[in-house]
Amino acid sequence: MKTSNLLLILIVIFCFSACLKEEIDLDNLSSEMAVEHEFAMPLIYSSLRIEDFTDEGYDSLLIISGDTIKLYIIEDLDYSDTISLGDIGEDFDFDYIRLFHSFTNSLPIGLDMQFYLYDSVDKQNLDTIFLTEHPGEIFIEAAERNEDGLVIEENVVEQNGVVSLDAEQLDRIQYDASHIILDAVVPSTGEWVKILDHYSLDFRISTEARGRYITDLDSI
Amino acid sequence: MKGIRFNLLFSILVIAGVELSAQVNTLYYMPGVPQSYYMNPATQPGCNIFIGIPAISSWYMEAYNSSIGLSDLFWNDPETGEVLHPFHPDADTYEFVEKFDDKNYLNSELAFNLISFGFRIRKMYFTFDITARTKERLIYPDDLLDFVITGNTNGETFDFSDTQLELTEHIEYGIGVSRTFGDQFTVGIRPKILSGLAAINWDNSHMDLYTTRDEWILNSDASAQICVPGMTIPTNEDGTIDLDREMEFDSTLNSFQDYRKLFSGNMGLGIDLGVHYNPMEELQISFSVLDLGYIKWKNYAQTVSLEGTYSYTGVMLDADSTFTYDILDTITTHLDLERNTGSFKTTLDPKIFIGARYSLVPQFDMGFVHRFDFPKEGLKYSLTLMANYRPSHMFSISGSYTPLGGNARSFGLGLSVNLGFFNVYFISDYLTPQYNLVEDVVLLDGINKYTFRYGVNLVFGCNQKKKLRKDKPMYYSDEY
Numbered sequence: 001m002k003t004s005n006l007l008l009i010l011i012v013i014f015c016f017s018a019c020l021k022e023e024i025d026l027d028n029l030s031s032e033m034a035v036e037h038e039f040a041m042p043l044i045y046s047s048l049r050i051e052d053f054t055d056e057g058y059d060s061l062l063i064i065s066g067d068t069i070k071l072y073i074i075e076d077l078d079y080s081d082t083i084s085l086g087d088i089g090e091d092f093d094f095d096y097i098r099l100f101h102s103f104t105n106s107l108p109i110g111l112d113m114q115f116y117l118y119d120s121v122d123k124q125n126l127d128t129i130f131l132t133e134h135p136g137e138i139f140i141e142a143a144e145r146n147e148d149g150l151v152i153e154e155n156v157v158e159q160n161g162v163v164s165l166d167a168e169q170l171d172r173i174q175y176d177a178s179h180i181i182l183d184a185v186v187p188s189t190g191e192w193v194k195i196l197d198h199y200s201l202d203f204r205i206s207t208e209a210r211g212r213y214i215t216d217l218d219s220i
Numbered sequence: 221m222k223g224i225r226f227n228l229l230f231s232i233l234v235i236a237g238v239e240l241s242a243q244v245n246t247l248y249y250m251p252g253v254p255q256s257y258y259m260n261p262a263t264q265p266g267c268n269i270f271i272g273i274p275a276i277s278s279w280y281m282e283a284y285n286s287s288i289g290l291s292d293l294f295w296n297d298p299e300t301g302e303v304l305h306p307f308h309p310d311a312d313t314y315e316f317v318e319k320f321d322d323k324n325y326l327n328s329e330l331a332f333n334l335i336s337f338g339f340r341i342r343k344m345y346f347t348f349d350i351t352a353r354t355k356e357r358l359i360y361p362d363d364l365l366d367f368v369i370t371g372n373t374n375g376e377t378f379d380f381s382d383t384q385l386e387l388t389e390h391i392e393y394g395i396g397v398s399r400t401f402g403d404q405f406t407v408g409i410r411p412k413i414l415s416g417l418a419a420i421n422w423d424n425s426h427m428d429l430y431t432t433r434d435e436w437i438l439n440s441d442a443s444a445q446i447c448v449p450g451m452t453i454p455t456n457e458d459g460t461i462d463l464d465r466e467m468e469f470d471s472t473l474n475s476f477q478d479y480r481k482l483f484s485g486n487m488g489l490g491i492d493l494g495v496h497y498n499p500m501e502e503l504q505i506s507f508s509v510l511d512l513g514y515i516k517w518k519n520y521a522q523t524v525s526l527e528g529t530y531s532y533t534g535v536m537l538d539a540d541s542t543f544t545y546d547i548l549d550t551i552t553t554h555l556d557l558e559r560n561t562g563s564f565k566t567t568l569d570p571k572i573f574i575g576a577r578y579s580l581v582p583q584f585d586m587g588f589v590h591r592f593d594f595p596k597e598g599l600k601y602s603l604t605l606m607a608n609y610r611p612s613h614m615f616s617i618s619g620s621y622t623p624l625g626g627n628a629r630s631f632g633l634g635l636s637v638n639l640g641f642f643n644v645y646f647i648s649d650y651l652t653p654q655y656n657l658v659e660d661v662v663l664l665d666g667i668n669k670y671t672f673r674y675g676v677n678l679v680f681g682c683n684q685k686k687k688l689r690k691d692k693p694m695y696y697s698d699e700y
Binding site: 205206 | 294297301302303304305307308309313314369370371372373374375376431432433434435436532533534535536537
């Protein structure tokens with residue numbers, strides 16, 4: 001028998017032996033698991049440019065690359081939507097979540113937004129989550145514009161803010177609220193404004209959070 | 221399921237995870253165990269002939285975690301009777317993480333004889349054995365645990381530079397010969413042919429992760445040498461690794477000849493040397509060098525390098541791409557993830573033993589062994605004190621204590637019993653009377669190093685007194 005044949009046979013024996021393993025059964029091993037964890041991490045970012053939409057051929061907006069859009073929002077535009085929360089984050093028990101947002105808006109229109117926590121059983125709003133730190137502030141301010149309705153691009157600045165959710169609010173989201181209602185408003189421009197195709201909305205959202213990851217060993 | 225779970229956790233500590241020894245020191249002066257020549261090839265087993273029963277003649281298992289033991293992973297809750305673990309809601313996970321040092325070792329070794337036999341011809345003793353060995357060594361920094369278990373904060377840096385993983389599987393063919401010269405010297409040599417089965421050698425020259433809430437930056441200069449015969453890592457035309465495809469089995473392997481060649485391409489050589497010197501009848505001084513050798517990995521040897529800087533700034537909102545694809549694509553763009561083919565070499569971990577024993581009475585001796593290990597990360601030293609008692613050729617017992625380089629709270633124990641033609645033995649360097657009984661499982665308290673060698677041999681010609689009676693019918697002394 002050649003040495004290499006012998007080797008092959010030995011490898012087969014070795015592999016077979018390696019498959020043998022001793023397993024110890026701990027019937028009373030607790031399957032509960034909770035790990036304290038904190039993290040600081042970036043979540044999402046984007047840069048939405050008008051010209052990207054024109055390149056994609058959004059014909060319904062009748063925008064062609066190079067166009068200047070003239071817009072006059074006479075009254076505030078309201079938009080609301082109700083989103084079912086379902087079973088969100090049931091594996092996590094957060095102490096806090098802080099969402100840090102940063103917007104650079106070179107569009108002459110702004111956006112305000114807030115959320116309501118809604119309990120569909122008792123048919124009542126449980127809490128309001130404001131995205132601004134002070135009442136009356138607009139979430140995303142419209143860019144400053146000149147007398148021609150064009151944005152003064154050198155004056156466009158980054159707007160930073162933070163949304164802090166404490167353990168009480170997070171409990172309401174997680175356990176009490178059945179829906180979350182989004183309420184968004186595009187404030188009136190008050191006059192004609194012009195939108196050029198290189199205007200953009202850049203944003204970045206990151207988070208800091210701390211809590212416990214609660215699970216069952218059987219589910220791992 | 222729970223059994224599997226325990227097995228997984230145990231595997232993390234034991235199987236995946238060692239000490240550098242690959243030998244139990246207590247065996248050094250136990251010639252009643254045929255495999256004692258593993259410690260010093262000059263040692264001649266006590267029986268004239270031994271035949272290792274295939275696959276069970278010698279099992280060696282070793283596990284070591286430099287920071288925790290099994291009793292740190294499982295314990296009883298006295299109130300509920302449940303078995304708890306560090307991640308249980310009632311446990312303090314932070315206290316568990318703090319048990320780890322800056323640099324931690326998780327090693328394991330498993331070896332067993334496939335074939336072994338030996339016999340005496342006058343002053344010489346010949347041995348032959350084929351042993352399968354699996355060795356794993358993981359070095360991991362506490363930063364890795366911090367990051368995975370407790371998470372990160374804004375502005376925190378994690379240094380993963382000390383991370384190393386070595387995993388080798390090979391078959392060892394050893395032919396040993398020991399010869400006595402006069403009454404004072406016994407010299408032994410045991411050359412070995414090594415046949416490599418698989419190897420992974422991951423080494424981080426540098427790797428750190430800087431985390432803020434706006435950006436995670438990974439700096440990496442790492443490489444892994446991989447040899448898994450039959451498996452290839454898919455690459456693009458420019459040599460970078462194609463992360464869209466999984467490792468592939470070489471489809472050109474079809475015949476028995478192909479498979480035979482597959483496992484005979486990674487060969488190496490090794491040698492053990494040893495000597496016993498008896499300056500007087502009661503005193504024996506010993507010296508041995510083990511595991512000088514290497515394996516050259518040529519068949520399907522590949523080197524993967526991961527160099528560069530990668531910055532993660534979140535998921536870009538883009539309807540046309542998926543998150544996973546984005547991440548992988550960015551990694552390959554910003555980090556130089558390349559595969560190169562070419563052979564590499566791994567070495568065994570050499571060891572030097574210097575020992576002595578003194579016979580107080582013919583059946584009882586006491587001694588010590590200095591041990592020097594030479595792994596890649598530097599010299600390791602240990603001192604083992606031992607006592608050996610052999611009331612008859614049928615039974616021997618050895619006790620040992622390793623106060624330096626071992627565990628001062630534990631002791632070693634070796635037992636060898638001859639039942640007719642059967643020799644049964646069990647040896648461990650690290651035992652303790654203190655233990656926790658978790659259900660029916662005994663978890664030694666305060667022990668983070670486990671070494672066991674046990675096996676069954678067929679032995680013949682072990683009763684030297686009987687031989688003396690035959691050889692010298694006119695004179696007989698119990699001192700022999």
